[in-house]
Amino acid sequence: MATILKTDKVCKYFDGVKAVDKVSIEVEEGIILGIIGPNGAGKTTLFNVLTGMLAETEGKVIYKNKDITKLSPQDITNIGMSRTFQNIKLFDHLSAHENVKIGFHTKTKTGFIDAIFKTKTYNNDEQKVNEKGIKLLKRVGLAEKQEILGQNLSYGDKRRLEIARALAVEPDLLLVDEPTAGMNAKETRTIVELLDKLNDEGITVIIIEHDMGVIMNLCDEIVVLNDGNVISRGDPNYVQNDPAVREAYLGKGAS
Amino acid sequence: MFWIRQIINGITQGSIYALMAIGYSLIFGKLLLVTFAFGEMVVFGVFVSYYLYAIVGLNLFLAIIIALPISWGLGMLVDKICYEKFRDEPRFLMLITTIGFGIFLKSFTQLIFGTGYRSYPNFIEGKIIVGGVRITYIQIFIILTTLLLLYGLNLFFKKTKLGVGIIALSNDLDAAKLVGINVNKSIKFGHSLGVVLGVFGGMMMVSYYNAIGASMGPILGLKAFTVVVFGGITSLPGAIIGGFTLGILENLSVATFGSGYKDIVAFVILILILVLRPSGLLGKKIDLF
Amino acid sequence: MFSNSKISNIIGNLKGIILENKLKIYLIILILALIFPFITNNQYYIYIGVLTLMYMILASSLNIIVGYTYQYLIGFAGFFAIGAYTTAIITTSFEVNFIFVFLISGIIASIFALLIGIPTSRLGGIFFAFATLGFGEIIRLIIINWDTLTRGTFGIPGIPRPKLFNFIINTNTNFYFFALLILLVQLFISYRVINSRVGRAWLSLKENSEAAKAMGIKIAKYRVLNLMYGTFWAGIGGAFYAYFTQYVSPDTFVLDEGFRIFAMVLVGGMGTLIGPIAGSGLLTILPELVREFARYQLIIYGVAILLIIHYRPQGLFGAKELAQAKVKDEK
Ligand SMILES: Nc1ncnc2c1ncn2[C@@H]1O[C@H](COP(=O)(O)OP(=O)(O)OP(=O)(O)O)[C@@H](O)[C@H]1O
Numbered sequence: 104m105a106t107i108l109k110t111d112k113v114c115k116y117f118d119g120v121k122a123v124d125k126v127s128i129e130v131e132e133g134i135i136l137g138i139i140g141p142n143g144a145g146k147t148t149l150f151n152v153l154t155g156m157l158a159e160t161e162g163k164v165i166y167k168n169k170d171i172t173k174l175s176p177q178d179i180t181n182i183g184m185s186r187t188f189q190n191i192k193l194f195d196h197l198s199a200h201e202n203v204k205i206g207f208h209t210k211t212k213t214g215f216i217d218a219i220f221k222t223k224t225y226n227n228d229e230q231k232v233n234e235k236g237i238k239l240l241k242r243v244g245l246a247e248k249q250e251i252l253g254q255n256l257s258y259g260d261k262r263r264l265e266i267a268r269a270l271a272v273e274p275d276l277l278l279v280d281e282p283t284a285g286m287n288a289k290e291t292r293t294i295v296e297l298l299d300k301l302n303d304e305g306i307t308v309i310i311i312e313h314d315m316g317v318i319m320n321l322c323d324e325i326v327v328l329n330d331g332n333v334i335s336r337g338d339p340n341y342v343q344n345d346p347a348v349r350e351a352y353l354g355k356g357a358s
Numbered sequence: 359m360f361w362i363r364q365i366i367n368g369i370t371q372g373s374i375y376a377l378m379a380i381g382y383s384l385i386f387g388k389l390l391l392v393t394f395a396f397g398e399m400v401v402f403g404v405f406v407s408y409y410l411y412a413i414v415g416l417n418l419f420l421a422i423i424i425a426l427p428i429s430w431g432l433g434m435l436v437d438k439i440c441y442e443k444f445r446d447e448p449r450f451l452m453l454i455t456t457i458g459f460g461i462f463l464k465s466f467t468q469l470i471f472g473t474g475y476r477s478y479p480n481f482i483e484g485k486i487i488v489g490g491v492r493i494t495y496i497q498i499f500i501i502l503t504t505l506l507l508l509y510g511l512n513l514f515f516k517k518t519k520l521g522v523g524i525i526a527l528s529n530d531l532d533a534a535k536l537v538g539i540n541v542n543k544s545i546k547f548g549h550s551l552g553v554v555l556g557v558f559g560g561m562m563m564v565s566y567y568n569a570i571g572a573s574m575g576p577i578l579g580l581k582a583f584t585v586v587v588f589g590g591i592t593s594l595p596g597a598i599i600g601g602f603t604l605g606i607l608e609n610l611s612v613a614t615f616g617s618g619y620k621d622i623v624a625f626v627i628l629i630l631i632l633v634l635r636p637s638g639l640l641g642k643k644i645d646l647f
Numbered sequence: 648m649f650s651n652s653k654i655s656n657i658i659g660n661l662k663g664i665i666l667e668n669k670l671k672i673y674l675i676i677l678i679l680a681l682i683f684p685f686i687t688n689n690q691y692y693i694y695i696g697v698l699t700l701m702y703m704i705l706a707s708s709l710n711i712i713v714g715y716t717y718q719y720l721i722g723f724a725g726f727f728a729i730g731a732y733t734t735a736i737i738t739t740s741f742e743v744n745f746i747f748v749f750l751i752s753g754i755i756a757s758i759f760a761l762l763i764g765i766p767t768s769r770l771g772g773i774f775f776a777f778a779t780l781g782f783g784e785i786i787r788l789i790i791i792n793w794d795t796l797t798r799g800t801f802g803i804p805g806i807p808r809p810k811l812f813n814f815i816i817n818t819n820t821n822f823y824f825f826a827l828l829i830l831l832v833q834l835f836i837s838y839r840v841i842n843s844r845v846g847r848a849w850l851s852l853k854e855n856s857e858a859a860k861a862m863g864i865k866i867a868k869y870r871v872l873n874l875m876y877g878t879f880w881a882g883i884g885g886a887f888y889a890y891f892t893q894y895v896s897p898d899t900f901v902l903d904e905g906f907r908i909f910a911m912v913l914v915g916g917m918g919t920l921i922g923p924i925a926g927s928g929l930l931t932i933l934p935e936l937v938r939e940f941a942r943y944q945l946i947i948y949g950v951a952i953l954l955i956i957h958y959r960p961q962g963l964f965g966a967k968e969l970a971q972a973k974v975k976d977e978k
């Protein structure tokens with residue numbers, strides 16, 4: 104299988120804090136990659152660098168054989184990479200449905216003229232965002248809540264809505280940052296199933312997660328970060344038994 | 359000779375801007391209080407001193423000395439109305455509250471003191487001629503006073519508990535709380551101090567130009583803001599450099615193009631900085647919105 | 648004195664009634680607006696009616712900018728001035744169809760918006776506020792100083808009445824209906840734009856610009872587009888003003904004029920189409936009813952903004968509730 108994403112010694116330093124330090128990873132198309140590591144290991148920062156939200160201090164990011172190191176987040180989204188946020192970032196005063204509609208921005212074309220005269224483009228776009236939007240909401244289990252404002256959704260529903268919105272971009276690579284945080288076991292299972300299904304449909308997934316059950320269940324491969332460095336990588340079995348990983352976690356007093 | 363005189367005029371004007379900009383930078387750069395009412399507060403404070411001098415008939419220096427604590431009180435009031443409730447809210451709310459307060463204060467000043475321009479007295483009359491260049495006493499007074507105040511402020515921020523506290527909370531709010539700095543009190547104090555510095559700068563300015571009008575506020579605010587952005591929002595030395603730069607450039611442009619477009623200089627500088635170097639000359643980049 | 652909760656209760660109830668009968672109420676207001684010139688013979692009332700409608704056009708255009716993308720445009724009067732002077736200069740030199748003059752006035756205002764929008768698009772909030780304050784003042788200074796084009800402080804008199812074939816828009820009543828027509832067209836177009844991909848992009852960057860970026864929305868582009876769209880209508884408002892008063896001078900386009908319109912938007916409620924209409928109606932008609940008010944007008948506007956932000960940040964008819972109301976409507 105081809106490589107969809109590759110990083111070459113990516114670094115991100117904040118005033119001396121080496122949040123991400125010389126991380127080189129390769130992600131094969133079609134897999135689910137887990138990224139784990141203690142709090143503050145640099146996982147979210149790595150996502151921010153990959154998606155162009157933060158400029159890397161050094162290093163290169165290659166996506167679909169294209170150097171995307173200098174691209175803006177918008178351009179990166181445009182070529183099929185999409186994400187959710189650990190600290191949820193919804194459009195709080197808009198309904199769930201409208202949140203998803205906005206996700207279709209890059210997949211629609213309507214401009215001023217189209218909107219004012221309701222041209223064919225406008226009609227096609229509106230039909231598309233309405234129908235596909237509802238479909239996406241159904242997929243994540245929010246069909247009944249499509250008209251509730253973002254800020255009024257429950258915590259778990261907010262996370263689900265973020266996934267639906269990220270899917271509206273029609274990504275080839277989906278980055279999810281702690282998608283099951285704050286969910287109960289049953290809710291967590293629905294997310295795991297959803298991600299698994301999306302993966303079956305051909306979307307490559309990178310997931311940051313603290314819930315080891317989810318990681319072991321879902322991932323084809325795991326990368327372990329600690330203090331900005333990759334300390335281990337491999338299939339779940341290997342990583343689970345890697346002494347370096349145990350040390351990183353136990354050394355910090357976590358499980 | 360002509361140009362040397364323009365430069366001296368520019369340095370005088372620059373001293374005034376520097377003082378105002380320090381006040382603004384303290385409020386906006388250090389305390390991160392977004393303010394749109396700064397110029398209006400300055401004009402109000404200056405008018406209070408004018409009122410005490412011209413209407414009540416006090417001695418000018420007495421009038422100024424009374425007007426400064428009143429300006430301090432105005433600073434407290436603005437903090438109460440525009441900031442206190444909104445400290446942890448999105449910052450654009452502060453922008454709106456200060457816009458609202460600015461509109462109120464400007465019109466209030468106009469209502470009480472009239473809409474026309476008033477003549478404001480010189481602090482000191484007289485001039486000396488040095489090597490063929492005329493320098494007025496008020497110019498010397500302004501430059502010296504500014505330098506003295508800047509020195510005093512430097513000591514305040516380095517040596518006093520309050521001053522150190524204000525700098526500390528602007529660097530790291532949480533850490534400042536941990537070491538027991540009273541954040542609310544420090545912000546109130548710093549804000550009022552900034553207002554008073556601005557008002558004092560304003561007094562020197564109107565004394566220098568002999569005129570004050572209630573509608574000057576917004577443009578003064580724009581100039582203080584420009585100077586602060588030019589020097590780098592968080593940097594007090596930057597504000598001083600910015601102040602002198604604007605003062606000198608304004609005077610040179612008046613000498614070259616006439617006075618009709620004097621107020622454009624600040625705007626042009628602002629736009630150029632926004633395009634070329636948004637973090638200013640010396641400032642750290644800060645995330646404002 | 649009422650307590651806060653009592654006041655907001657009353658407003659809340661009123662709002663409930665209004666929301667439930669939204670369409671009916673809009674229709675009644677429209678009918679009232681249509682018959683208003685026929686129920687009074689007092690020219691002065693009709694004249695005030697025209698001014699009110701003009702402020703509604705202006706407030707609606709500022710609202711698109713402030714309310715839908717949080718760009719705090721302070722120098723709004725500058726764009727209003729550009730529209731008015733464009734019309735004044737063109738019509739006093741050439742004989743051009745007024746529809747064309749209106750469009751040109753709007754487009755020139757938009758072009759200026761593009762120029763000021765690009766350098767300010769990366770930085771929001773107070774940078775934008777001050778940059779546009781400076782911009783507005785500079786437009787005024789240019790008008791005052793470039794007297795070969797603008798006649799400086801004398802202003803430009805003698806702007807001809809707009810003419811369509813043989814019909815001349817002349818009386819207060821003519822202008823009243825003309826303004827109403829412009830306002831309705833503006834609202835119709837704005838409604839369509841806002842409920843499209845473009846309007847959603849505006850909302851997204853106001854709501855959460857990080858998330859908007861992640862959705863591939865080009866923030867700077869949509870900010871500038873928004874500014875250009877809003878100021879287009881400011882230019883149209885300016886053209887209307889020039890035709891109506893037949894005289895433009897720099898005295899009209901002071902910062903205060905912008906502040907006044909800003910207050911209308913905030914008090915009425917930004918981010919909804921109806922908010923600024925209510926705000927400008929209230930703040931134009933009220934001073935006429937209470938003559939004492941005129942002197943204190945801007946003071947009261949300032950206080951009104953402060954009260955609104957403290958007690959009803961969304962304004963009298965603000966976006967928050969209407970967003971929920973919209974949900975109801977769609978069901
Ligand atoms: N914008 C920033 N400025 C300064 N330091 C930052 C910034 N963002 C992250 N850091 C620091 O970088 C390090 C890595 O943070 P990051 O959020 O990437 O960790 P993480 O692995 O996602 O942790 P968690 O599991 O808690 O989400 C931390 O030490 C954090 O304090």
Ligand SMILES: [Mg+2]
Nearest residue numbers: 146147148189
């Ligand atoms: Mg994280």
